[in-house]
Amino acid sequence: xxxxxxxxxxxxxxxxxxxxxxxxxxxxxxxxxxxxxxxxxxxxxxxxxxxxxxxxxxxxxxxxxxxxxxxxxxxxxxxxxxxxxxxxxxxxxxxxxxxxxxxxxxxxxxxxxxxxxxxxxxxxxxxxxxxxxxxxxxxxxxxxxxxxxxxxxxxxxxxxxxxxxxxxxxxxxxxxxxxxxxxxxxxxxxxxxxxxxxxxxxxxxxxxxxxxxxxxxxxxxxxxxxxxxxxxxxxxxxxxxxxxxxxxxxxxxxxxxxxxxxxxxxxxxxxxxxxxxxxxxxxxxxxxxxxxxxxxxxxxx
Numbered sequence: 594x595x596x597x598x599x600x601x602x603x604x605x606x607x608x609x610x611x612x613x614x615x616x617x618x619x620x621x622x623x624x625x626x627x628x629x630x631x632x633x634x635x636x637x638x639x640x641x642x643x644x645x646x647x648x649x650x651x652x653x654x655x656x657x658x659x660x661x662x663x664x665x666x667x668x669x670x671x672x673x674x675x676x677x678x679x680x681x682x683x684x685x686x687x688x689x690x691x692x693x694x695x696x697x698x699x700x701x702x703x704x705x706x707x708x709x710x711x712x713x714x715x716x717x718x719x720x721x722x723x724x725x726x727x728x729x730x731x732x733x734x735x736x737x738x739x740x741x742x743x744x745x746x747x748x749x750x751x752x753x754x755x756x757x758x759x760x761x762x763x764x765x766x767x768x769x770x771x772x773x774x775x776x777x778x779x780x781x782x783x784x785x786x787x788x789x790x791x792x793x794x795x796x797x798x799x800x801x802x803x804x805x806x807x808x809x810x811x812x813x814x815x816x817x818x819x820x821x822x823x824x825x826x827x828x829x830x831x832x833x834x835x836x837x838x839x840x841x842x843x844x845x846x847x848x849x850x851x852x853x854x855x856x857x858x859x860x861x862x863x864x865x866x867x868x869x870x871x872x873x874x875x876x877x878x879x880x881x882x883x884x885x886x887x888x889x890x891x892x893x894x
Contacts, residue, residue, distance in 0.1 A: 596668055598632045599661040601625055602640065606658045609648045677713070684876050686714050689721040689729060689738030692823045697842040697865060699758060700739060703887040707880055714876060723798060727752065730868055736877050737869035741840070743802040746866055757865040757884065760841040762803075763853040765830050770852075772836065777857045780810035787817035787835035789826055799863065803838055806860055827851060840865075 605614040605625070615622040633640050640654035650658060678684055686707075694700050708716065721729060724746065726738030731749055739757070740746060746754045764778050772778060772786070790800045804814050817835035820826045823843065830837050831850030840863040844853040867884060869877055 594632065594635055596665065598628060599665055601628050602632055603658065603661050603665065605629060605641065605648065606650055606654065609650075611648065684714055685717060685736075686876055686880060687717045687719070687734070687736045688880075689719050689726040689735045689740075691722070691726075691740050692720065693741065693840055693843050694739040694865065696845045697758065697760075699884065699887045700865075703880070703884040706887060707883045710883065711876075711879065727868060730870070737867060737873070737880070740866055740868060741799050741863055742866055743798070743862075743864060746868060748868060751871055752868060753871045754866040754868045755881065755884075757867050758888065759862050759864045762838050762856045762861040762863055763841055763844055764836055764856060765827060765839055765844075765851050765853055766836040767831060767833055767850060768852050770833075770836065772854060773852045775854055778854050780807050780812055780856060780858050780861060783807065783836070783838075784812040785815075787815050789818045789820060789829045789835040789837045790814075790816055791826065792819040792821055806858070809860075810858065 601614075601618065604618055605611060608614040608617065611622050611626055615625045618625065629641065636657075638653045638657070639651050640657055642649045642651055690700070704716070704718075707714070719735070721735070721738060724740065724742075726735060726740050727746065727748055729735040730738055731752060742754075745756070748754055764772065764783070766773055772782070775782075790803070793800060807814050818829055820829065823846075826837055826839075827843075827846060827848065829835065831848060838856070839853075841855075867881070869881065873881070
């Protein structure tokens with residue numbers, strides 16, 4: 594039995610007239626009558642009562658009609674699902690991100706726009722510290738990941754990293770700190786001040802890169818406290834434990850207990866990258882396109 598046999602039967606059962614059904618199906622009447630007879634022979638059941646003046650459903654035919662209609666509806670739905678999946682409109686998208694990614698307007702805009710454009714894609718968002726995203730993507734546990742790195746991340750064959758944005762670094766401190774009234778700072782101004790920083794296992798290389806920048810400016814970092822969460826980082830600064838250096842996007846976390854001062858050094862910047870497969874599946878490609886459009890300030894498709 595093939596789906597076309599069910600479609601033939603449903604049309605005849607709907608029209609209760611072989612000639613009209615054949616016209617609707619775009620075939621001639623004799624082959625249609627033959628296909629219905631073959632279907633009845635295969636089932637071993639009489640589905641239609643035929644006379645010279647009318648066609649009627651048998652009780653078995655009426656029940657078979659309901660089942661055949663459900664089967665055809667499910668078949669059509671399966672075709673639609675396959676086509677939508679092939680267009681990247683269905684499925685799962687597993688995204689890794691670092692702590693600051695949600696505060697970047699381009700990232701937040703892209704996530705919102707993708708949800709609007711592809712509401713039937715299941716987004717799974719997981720905070721993953723540092724470079725741990727790279728093996729997770731390579732092993733298929735994540736589809737892509739947002740991560741910070743001052744240079745293009747080193748990724749294995751088959752993966753690539755797309756630059757999302759570069760942003761300035763800021764000094765965060767209490768409003769009553771000696772540096773708080775400054776309009777801008779240089780790294781060389783920070784030598785005598787204690788720092789609150791991300792612990793190495795949470796920084797994704799951010800803390801190490803920051804220390805290299807400070808040492809290149811002739812400043813040896815003085816660490817007062819290492820932390821694992823952005824809320825703890827800024828909370829301890831507000832408590833006066835030390836100052837900290839953050840990417841500009843995190844200044845969206847406004848607080849009466851903090852002020853943010855830009856670093857003026859040319860190299861005092863941070864970059865956000867999107868790591869993904871070089872030949873990504875269509876669903877990932879659609880997300881990449883939305884991220885690019887979010888960066889251009891244009892609406893998502």
